[in-house]
Amino acid sequence: MNSEDPFDRLIKDAQDELTDPARNKIVRGIEGEAPRFELLHNALSICSQKVRTVLAEKGAAYMSREMITPSMAGIGGLDAMADNYRPGFVRLRIHAAGLERMGRLNEGHTLRTSAELEGFDACVVPLLIDHQKRRAVVDSVAICAYIDAQLADTNPLVPADIAEDVMAQVRRVDEIPNPGQLYAFHEDDPRPEFLKKAMDGIYDRKCAMLRQMIDENSDDAELVRAYEAKFQREASGGKVQRDPVFLGGIKSEFAEIITALNAKLEASDGPWIFGGDFTLADAVWGVNLFRIHWLGHAYLWDHMPRVRDYAYRTYRRPSIWEAAITWPAPTPPSPHTEDVLAMGPISS
Numbered sequence: 001m002n003s004e005d006p007f008d009r010l011i012k013d014a015q016d017e018l019t020d021p022a023r024n025k026i027v028r029g030i031e032g033e034a035p036r037f038e039l040l041h042n043a044l045s046i047c048s049q050k051v052r053t054v055l056a057e058k059g060a061a062y063m064s065r066e067m068i069t070p071s072m073a074g075i076g077g078l079d080a081m082a083d084n085y086r087p088g089f090v091r092l093r094i095h096a097a098g099l100e101r102m103g104r105l106n107e108g109h110t111l112r113t114s115a116e117l118e119g120f121d122a123c124v125v126p127l128l129i130d131h132q133k134r135r136a137v138v139d140s141v142a143i144c145a146y147i148d149a150q151l152a153d154t155n156p157l158v159p160a161d162i163a164e165d166v167m168a169q170v171r172r173v174d175e176i177p178n179p180g181q182l183y184a185f186h187e188d189d190p191r192p193e194f195l196k197k198a199m200d201g202i203y204d205r206k207c208a209m210l211r212q213m214i215d216e217n218s219d220d221a222e223l224v225r226a227y228e229a230k231f232q233r234e235a236s237g238g239k240v241q242r243d244p245v246f247l248g249g250i251k252s253e254f255a256e257i258i259t260a261l262n263a264k265l266e267a268s269d270g271p272w273i274f275g276g277d278f279t280l281a282d283a284v285w286g287v288n289l290f291r292i293h294w295l296g297h298a299y300l301w302d303h304m305p306r307v308r309d310y311a312y313r314t315y316r317r318p319s320i321w322e323a324a325i326t327w328p329a330p331t332p333p334s335p336h337t338e339d340v341l342a343m344g345p346i347s348s
């Protein structure tokens with residue numbers, strides 16, 4: 001690493017913000033070898049869980065840098081600045097995104113995280129660094145596809161003959177309004193109590209942190225532009241977090257999403273969405289179904305045994321088990337998924 005090189009400098013600045021040794025560790029490393037990949041991520045973030053799942057499917061070693069996001073701070077009762085708002089991290093994301101994406105910054109919030117639908121958010125996890133190719137990659141859809149393409153010889157998750165169909169499913173999952181379940185206060189809200197507590201007032205806390213970052217970095221126009229957009233986005237999130245009409249729409253959307261998944265599984269001639277082979281579509285569905293389940297919404301597939309069996313099959317896939325379900329971090333267990341934890345993974 002050369003501290004004069006702009007890319008190395010950006011990486012070093014981001015790394016220097018993440019110094020807690022307990023949150024920096026090498027996963028699947030080989031003694032004496034620096035891993036090719038480095039992941040800046042968070043335990044609870046499903047976008048991070050998808051990327052960790054792909055790395056696990058590939059058996060890839062990586063440097064894991066776990067970051068504290070506002071939700072994580074809320075759950076852990078921490079009064080800390082979110083790592084994903086720190087300048088070094090945000091500058092690295094801006095660099096990775098490039099001019100085109102920075103031209104479409106995300107300023108609204110419809111309680112979803114798809115960059116395709118909402119624009120680019122410079123202040124979120126995950127981010128992958130490929131030290132061999134000297135590239136930083138952002139957005140979980142792009143990162144998952146990138147890892148699969150780079151490690152094409154091991155366990156292909158986007159097989160060439162069905163690549164378009166697999167990626168269409170991956171994008172479909174990316175569009176699911178997950179924050180509409182995680183952050184929002186619905187009628188008959190099934191979320192675990194610790195989560196309701198953590199999410200109460202979260203958008204105000206996010207806005208206060210972003211205001212602080214805007215003030216502290218007023219000499220960097222690009223950074224301020226990214227923070228301002230994020231501030232607008234989080235302020236709009238706060239406006240719909242308890243809006244019963246808006247949330248009614250999200251609830252119906254989830255029911256439609258699961259019905260569509262059921263139809264997709266019905267059309268499959270194997271245990272996975274595209275037949276006998278586990279693909280990236282199954283990896284992202286598994287992670288997302290577990291999140292829905294963990295939040296208390298598995299009733300959505302009570303009358304769809306095909307979805308229920310598929311959900312458990314994905315949970316017990318060793319990669320998902322490791323990357324999303326039992327990833328060691330202060331993510332409290334949910335009463336809704338106690339039965340899953342009692343099961344254990346199944347080797348494929």
Ligand SMILES: N[C@@H](CCC(=O)N[C@@H](CS)C(=O)NCC(=O)O)C(=O)O
Nearest residue numbers: 045046047069113115124125139140
């Ligand atoms: N489209 C992005 C979305 C990333 C995203 O929204 N990450 C969330 C966690 S899943 C996050 O970092 N939230 C923290 C915040 O908004 O402060 C991706 O897929 O990587």
